[in-house]
Amino acid sequence: MVRVLVGNDWSEELEEPAGTGWAVQRLAWFAEDGDILVLPVRPEEEFLAYVTSLTGTRRASLRILVPPPGRVGTGVLTADRLADPGFLVALRDLLGGQPADEIFALWPDAAVAELAGALGCPEALQGHGFLGQSGGLLGSSKAVFRAVAAGVGAPLPDGAVCADPRRAELHIARILDDGSPVILKQDYGSGSDGNEIVSRTPDVPLRGARQIRVLGAADSGSGGVGAGLRAYLDERWDWLTAGGRHRVVVERYHPDSRAYFAEFWLSDDGCRLGGHGEMQYRPLPDAQVMPAPDLDERQLHTLVEGGRRISEGLRAMGYRGVLSADAVVTPAGEVLFTEYNGRATGSTHIYEIVGKRVVGEGFGRDRILLERVWPTGWEVPSFGAALRRLRESGHAYDPETRRGAVVLAAYHPGRKGVMLCFVDEDLESALHREQLVGKLFTAG
Template sequence: MTRLLVANDFIEDQAFVADARLKKTGWWAQRMVWFARDGDVLVMTTRPEDAYLDYVTSLTGTRLATLRVVVPPPGRLGSGVLTADRLADAGFRARLRAELDGRAVDQVLSLHPDPAVVDLARFLGAEHALAGHGFIAQGGGSLANSKVVFRAIAGGVGVPLPDGGVCGTRPGAEELITTMLADGPLMLKHDLRSGGRGNEVLSPVPGVDPVGAQRTVVLPDRAAVREYLAERWDWLTGHGQGRFVVERYFPGSQAVFAEFSLTDDGITFAGQGEMVSAPMAKAEIIPAPGLKPDTVAALLEGGEQLCRPLHAMGYRGLLSADAIVTPDQELYFTEYNGRITGSTHIYEIVGRHIVGPDYAENRVLLEIDGWQVPSFQEGVDLLRTSGLGYDRTTRTGVMLVMAFNPSVDSIRYVVVARNLDSAYEQARELEALTGTSPDSPAPDRTSSPPPPPPSGSERRA
């Protein structure tokens, strides 16, 4: 079986392109290597360094010598993202055909449901190998990642939502925001930006931390709301071309997710966990700790309800249903993401494939960003000499799960442990090797908090 893996992290939408500029080296997209199997052909933003390829395949058991990596020439945004012009480059396509060497492509897997990937598959005569290609080709990937569309679908299927609405006009936004601020803080969300970079918290009073957002803006009255919208309207709406979401903000909430796989055979649960921000996304815990059984059941039931309309529309792939559990233990769904997320390879490859199918029953996966080291190879060497690296016999230890991020000289890592206490302790030991302490999870709950992590932060609301 020959598979084509395309490490594209963004649709070519204005918002996603803005986020792509923050990932100039393409290090984030290199997580695609975790999904590689023998004989796969990988289309990458840049060629991963040998140390990363060696390390990942040594854990997954994939024979590195059987893989082929093809990198298109830089495009209009450089080499950090696989834009459509790069995937359409004639020289690249010729090299890709040569690497396939006459083999038919049986499956096309991409990080993001992008029409440019459909076009590439069609060029190779492999359109049939891309699940949901009809939906993706007509721009469906944007629907599966839109916070505005999410609100409509969530409202339609009846899952619990934070109070709020979708805004497309300035007078309507002013009225909704002013009215809702009378009862407390709000979160404003750009339709398509990711990782909290499109979020802002609005509060009628000072002192509200912007967990999961870029900042908190204090707006004490209607005049302040009007002034804020005049200043931020173009940013919120993409110069008036889009809409944005306003929702109630619950400080101190636990942010959780449940991912599902949508195939022609139906919808199946894939994995769940907690997302931690400080104030932006910094860590995750899989499975989510401290959830009551009825909360887990509600998360999975509501997540599947959100999947059904998209499945009926023809979307095929992964969908992450994001939610919050408030300090009062109320569950509200906040958005969905129709793509291979930054969590997928953690639960699916690190958890299910490497640790074992029972990982969620007797292990905890604690991912933290990021361990500051001079290079990926030095990180590997430190793990080896310290004895902290993952041990297949005990099924515990540390794995480096992302490529080296040169912008901050750090690596994301996962601690596999029998419980959360032990995971935090191993994280402290790891950080002591280099004398650094990354921002990582800190308890901010109203009951049963986990033990303190290496350094302080807050949970995303």
Template sequence: MPRLLIGNDFTEDLENAGEQRLATARWHAKRAVFFARDHDVLVLPEAPDDSFVRYVTALTGTDPASLAVVTPPEPAMLTPATLADPSLRERVRATLAGRRIDAVIPLHPDPAAVDLARGLGLLDAVAGHAFIAQGGGSLANSKAVFRALAAGTGAPIPEGAVCADPEAAARAVCPLFEQGHPVIVKHEYRQATRGNEILSPVGGITAWGARRLTVLGDSGAVAGYLRDHWGELAGDGGQGHRLVVERYFPGSTALFAEFTLTDAGTGPGTGGGSGTGRGTGTGIEPAGQGEMVYDPKPSAQIMPVRTVDPELTAELLARGRALCEPLHAMGYRGTLSTDAIVTPAGQLYFTEFNGRTTGSSHIYAEIGARIVGPDYPARRVLLEHVAWPVTSFDRAVAALSDAGLAYSQDTRTGVVISTAFDAAYKDLCFCAVSEDLAGARKLRQRVLDLPDA
């Protein structure tokens, strides 16, 4: 059955509008093409290039001629105002004519997407629409809410606090400084490390997972810095958002486990997409897991987990699933990523969750399970590299083919380009598929050594 996919990758909670955010939104949203099935309709900030669509659908087996893409008149983030625009809605309605839509799937669970579905007569096709419509997506993406639910369910979390003002943040930071520990401070919503900063009583720390390191000498300097930079740290002038303070563990390994939350197992009378019932927990299924690599910003991801003790991976999955249970019971439906670290001492701590389609989802679900095969976690390793400088998408495809590096369905190894090309970035992400991690790393290096793409 056809579906309506909404590429609202960024919301106003996660990122402010602006030229850079628009470029990021249009770039990231095009990964929805990987999720497309025959006859789907995609609502995107701008239309993907034909070459990208042909490339992806050749790998996934989707008929590109059966797909339809609807965009605003000019490239625009799919904000609530954009999704409410009557002309956009009319174009979506006209495109849907004759298609019996089975599901409406937004990349981010935003009330605006539910409102669009309601206006199209498709409200029941949105899983968990009652929860999303009342702002539940914000709960599922709040680092502050995460800490409360993690603490309540007994998940191990780093020492720290949720802070509503700079004075509370100073009270959380200073005791950790007195013990010689650096801290990481996090914007409640921002993603991909853009809202993170490391504060430390000493220098010499690499700021993995954060935009910068700031060294502060004493409690007075801490209080002054937090007061003077509160608007930047909490975002949007500090209005309406909280700051999370956590002990920072240098040299840790970052992990994630994603789960799919569905209506399976909900109580009687709670079917459909309402998500109003009390979940029993059986509607929570593991979807994918892996490792994030920093250098010091995000530079790669490995799927499945390969470099930590299998017992810790099992704990990641078991405790991650337990973290899903409160949100499932509340009515959240969709993808939930639970993030964690393993410290150099071998301790597992959970750090946040993300209730949305993430930058990892299409790697394990589409490149992994759909293209490589459902047995990929046992047979293959996927290594996605974040930034490959290229001049165009077509030249990158040709360079991989000429070098014999393109993904082969026969060997189930090779390189899959995992993002569209955007002139604002002038690079691509790619996924190296190999039988083991060493092989995937060699493939990645061969791509980066290509003379011209």
């Protein structure tokens, strides 16, 4: 079986792409013997050797192919790079003139469907027809998410999808009048960058958004629409709608909630649960813990079964691939779904490969995973140096004890770091190990 793995991330149909080719190197975790990896830049050989030593994949069996630079350079796999005639010749040569058996992409983009067609094997990409019509974008739309979730009966926070600022005004004022803050979401925002909170008081904890805008009772329209709220929307509407191209989600914000996800793999054969976990914020995404901690039986059931219904709804439309259903658990114990992400997320390779393949059967029973996003103050000189420090200190992941730190991604020179996942028997032990490892990389 020959697979083609495509390291793309996000869609140029949504915004002008930018990147360094660093984040998509997580594609290496999915590689199996004989795979062809298509990446925007060639990964460090030391990183590939490290990943394959943990997954058991034979490094020598993998083929790496990097298309010529495209219209925005080499950092991302734009559509023109995937359609480059020389690249297609080279890829067909690696396939030995035979069609690929499977095409797996990090992002379900129309350009990948076109690549499958150019290779003469559209059937190798499940959901080809849907993706070829840019259906993959529906899996990242917060507006479409609310329609699908409401349609399948998954619990949602109070709110509305708004294409008009006057409609947004009315729903924001209504929720504020009920005594709750409001979170506004760009339709296609990612990583909480497209979110803002509107509140009548400044004491709302900031989580999952860049900033809080405080509007007094007169400003926000107690019993109606206030001038301050209208001025705020006049100021921010262009940003919220990406220049008027998209809709805005208005949603009741539940302070002090905890954020969780349940991720599913959708295929022609059905819908299977991949994994679940907690997402921690400070105020933007800061860490992940897998599997999901501190949920009672009812809450976990609601998270998984609600996520399954949402996934089945999108699957019925033709979507195939990974879908993460995100939810919050409120201080009152309610489970409310807030969005989905139709792509291989920053969680997928952690639970699916590090958890299930590297850690093995004990994952979720006697071992948990803690990933920390860019710990403050950490500086790593290079991937190789970071790995050596971990090994010399005894903190590198040990397959015998099934404990230690796994380096998830290669070195990012701009941020002077790598991403780490801590494997231990419980969260307390993982946090303690994180503190010890931090001493290896903290400047001064």
